[in-house]
Amino acid sequence: SQTIHQWPATLVQPVGSPLSLECTVEGTSNPNLYWYRQAAGRGLQLLFYSVGIGQISSEVPQNLSASRPQDRQFILSSKKLLLSDSGFYLCAWRLAGKETQYFGPGTRLLVL
Amino acid sequence: LAKTTQPISMDSYEGQEVNITCSHNNIATNDYIxxxxxxxxxxPRFIIQGYKTKVTNEVASLFIPADRKSSTLxxxxxxxxxxxVYYCLVGDISAGGSYIPTFGRGTSLIVHP
Known part of the structure; x- marks a missing residue:
């Protein structure tokens, strides 16, 4: 069966510090991968998606970046965090041609 | 990409039936709901998906009228x-990587005792 992992679960970082969030998927091959951010009480904002290794599409220009070094690994990064980067970060995967997305447990990031 | 409109919030009580309607006036021929x-x-976790008429599973039912411009969970x-929170998404799932699941603000359902 397929599983998706995210870490860390929670993170408190100072403004201006770097960020690295990792997402890995097990039990499937060549998934479409997604990073979303959810601010408190708001909907999900799509940040990045990837349809294959090394392929990254950005939906919202900001100080975040994403990379996909392996088929089932998706990394979200920042060189300098802003206060506005606080939120709940969710990674998800989907097989092409299928609707259902499967979400990870999420990382709650607080930037102080 | 078809835009969806849902009520921001709804309240209900235990034991009642709840219907949440989503409007998608510019839904395309190949789009699923x-x-x-x-x-x-x-x-978020998947509840139900449909293309037209009615779909039912162990969790919910989805009603889609003939013009497909709205749907009711x-x-x-x-x-x-x-x-x-319940989200309605509309899109062509057969479009492969070019289909981007887009979540709006959803409908916040609160069930009271």
């Missing part, structure tokens, strides 16, 4: 544990 449920501090006999 999918609903997700999200509990606090968790990622029906939750029978809700309980407190159905308190969550």
């Amino acid at each position: 999918t609903w997700y449920q999200q509990f606090p501090s968790q990622g 029906s939750l029978p006999r809700v309980s407190l544990s159905d308190t969550a």
